[in-house]
Amino acid sequence: MQRTLINQTPQLIGKQVKLNGWIDSIRDHGKITFLDLRDRSGIIQAVGQNLPKLNIEDVIEITGLIKARPEKLINPKLKTGSIEIETEKVTIISKSQELPIPINTDGYEIDEIHRNKFRYLDLRRPRMAQNLRLRSQVTQFIRNFLADKDFTEIETPILTKTTPEGARDFIVPSRLQPGNFYALPQSPQQYKQLLMVAGIEKYFQFAKCFRDEDPRADRAYGEFTQLDIEMSFVTQEDILQLTEELFTQLVKKVFPNKKIKQTPWPRLSHKEAIEKYGSDKPDLRKNKNDKNELAFAWITNFPLFTEQKESDFFHGSGKAKFAPSHHMFTAPHPDDVKLLDQDPTKVRGLQHDLALNGLEIGGGSIRIHDPKIQEKVFDLIGFTNKQKQEFEHMLTAFKYGVPPHGGIAPGLDRFLMAILGEPSVREVMAFPTSSSGQTAVLNAPSKPSKAQLKELHLLRNLNSQNT
Ligand code: ASP
Numbered sequence: 338m339q340r341t342l343i344n345q346t347p348q349l350i351g352k353q354v355k356l357n358g359w360i361d362s363i364r365d366h367g368k369i370t371f372l373d374l375r376d377r378s379g380i381i382q383a384v385g386q387n388l389p390k391l392n393i394e395d396v397i398e399i400t401g402l403i404k405a406r407p408e409k410l411i412n413p414k415l416k417t418g419s420i421e422i423e424t425e426k427v428t429i430i431s432k433s434q435e436l437p438i439p440i441n442t443d444g445y446e447i448d449e450i451h452r453n454k455f456r457y458l459d460l461r462r463p464r465m466a467q468n469l470r471l472r473s474q475v476t477q478f479i480r481n482f483l484a485d486k487d488f489t490e491i492e493t494p495i496l497t498k499t500t501p502e503g504a505r506d507f508i509v510p511s512r513l514q515p516g517n518f519y520a521l522p523q524s525p526q527q528y529k530q531l532l533m534v535a536g537i538e539k540y541f542q543f544a545k546c547f548r549d550e551d552p553r554a555d556r557a558y559g560e561f562t563q564l565d566i567e568m569s570f571v572t573q574e575d576i577l578q579l580t581e582e583l584f585t586q587l588v589k590k591v592f593p594n595k596k597i598k599q600t601p602w603p604r605l606s607h608k609e610a611i612e613k614y615g616s617d618k619p620d621l622r623k624n625k626n627d628k629n630e631l632a633f634a635w636i637t638n639f640p641l642f643t644e645q646k647e648s649d650f651f652h653g654s655g656k657a658k659f660a661p662s663h664h665m666f667t668a669p670h671p672d673d674v675k676l677l678d679q680d681p682t683k684v685r686g687l688q689h690d691l692a693l694n695g696l697e698i699g700g701g702s703i704r705i706h707d708p709k710i711q712e713k714v715f716d717l718i719g720f721t722n723k724q725k726q727e728f729e730h731m732l733t734a735f736k737y738g739v740p741p742h743g744g745i746a747p748g749l750d751r752f753l754m755a756i757l758g759e760p761s762v763r764e765v766m767a768f769p770t771s772s773s774g775q776t777a778v779l780n781a782p783s784k785p786s787k788a789q790l791k792e793l794h795l796l797r798n799l800n801s802q803n804t
Contacts, residue, residue, distance in 0.1 A: 360374060444465065494528070561748060688700065701745030
């Protein structure tokens with residue numbers, strides 16, 4: 338007999354079925370036992386007599402008859418509450434020990450270390466399972482939406498060279514080239530721009546980004562996922578419109594209970610946002626307790642540079658007064674290009690940030706496509722010749738016919754956190770790192786073996802440093 342999913346059972350009254358799943362709860366009434374059986378689609382009550390000894394979370398197979406429940410015994414809280422399965426045979430497929438963490442609560446009360454150590458159990462709780470499903474529906478929707486608009490999904494390398502977004506890099510030693518290291522990308526920024534030089538014109542990817550920054554509620558340690566988008570021959574307006582249309586339709590389809598407070602989304606200049614709300618990611622909700630209110634807002638007209646104190650020179654570079662507000666590939670406003678020489682603080686950047694309910698959920702810009710301007714920005718942010726060399730490939734690529742281009746990269750985890758009203762991005766990630774930087778279940782980072790270190794040409798170096 339084929340397996341039936343639990344959510345199909347209400348249509349199968351009077352039919353013999355085979356169900357597979359986990360035991361969600363057991364109510365033992367002597368000879369008669371009631372079980373709740375759970376699979377990915379739902380929960381059903383099973384009734385049986387003289388059943389074998391069963392534990393909660395055992396994986397079992399039940400064969401039996403689907404029956405309508407008498408009127409008084411209907412449970413309106415369950416989707417299958419008007420039926421039950423009369424158990425004819427129960428087979429234990431795999432036993433479960435007593436669980437180390439409860440999974441029938443929403444889980445917020447359990448400490449992070451335990452939730453992460455047993456993440457595969459933590460994900461069984463309905464809230465987490467639902468978050469993962471919604472995440473999948475969101476990525477599916479976005480893929481279809483962008484494919485319909487003629488975007489090409491392209492993966493870019495993870496083992497690569499530094500692409501600074503203002504954070505610390507993770508570096509990976511190279512076995513084949515002793516003493517050299519890869520950096521994990523802080524974003525695919527350079528690759529997506531190179532794809533525009535390649536003539537792709539419309540690119541997207543769900544990109545893993547790696548940043549060695551201290552974790553916060555809205556930022557997991559180590560890695561996160563961006564919806565990375567880049568387009569050629571577009572204006573800033575085109576990027577804002579596309580993003581707005583994408584998220585508006587996404588909310589309608591996947592989160593029909595949520596209400597977008599204002600459309601078109603309000604737009605504030607950076608100055609206005611700071612002066613009026615004291616924040617460049619203002620929370621424009623009318624009622625901050627309303628879980629269903631979504632207040633998207635665009636912030637534009639950022640200054641191209643922020644002035645730096647000596648203590649936080651950008652990227653450890655020379656003695657530069659300026660750091661990029663967004664990143665160093667962001668184009669200056671065309672009317673302000675001459676100010677790059679006269680007064681860089683006055684230069685506006687073609688940057689756009691997206692805020693949702695007080696969280697920054699994305700940013701992007703029109704990019705520089707003139708190698709001379711790019712070089713000038715490198716100078717202003719204090720790049721030494723050696724640092725410029727590291728980005729020589731961009732200047733070279735721009736010599737072979739580069740279309741004007743720009744894009745955006747909304748953070749998938751942050752968007753989900755905001756729309757689901759979760760207190761942390763970890764609640765929308767399957768296997769997040771903990772706040773101390775430990776990965777879930779597998780408990781990395783861990784010590785490599787001496788043999789691995791030797792192979793990577795690191796052991797001798799370490800020893801010589803120690804002596
Ligand atoms: N790469 C940028 C970021 O990670 C986004 C962009 O400019 O498209 O913030």
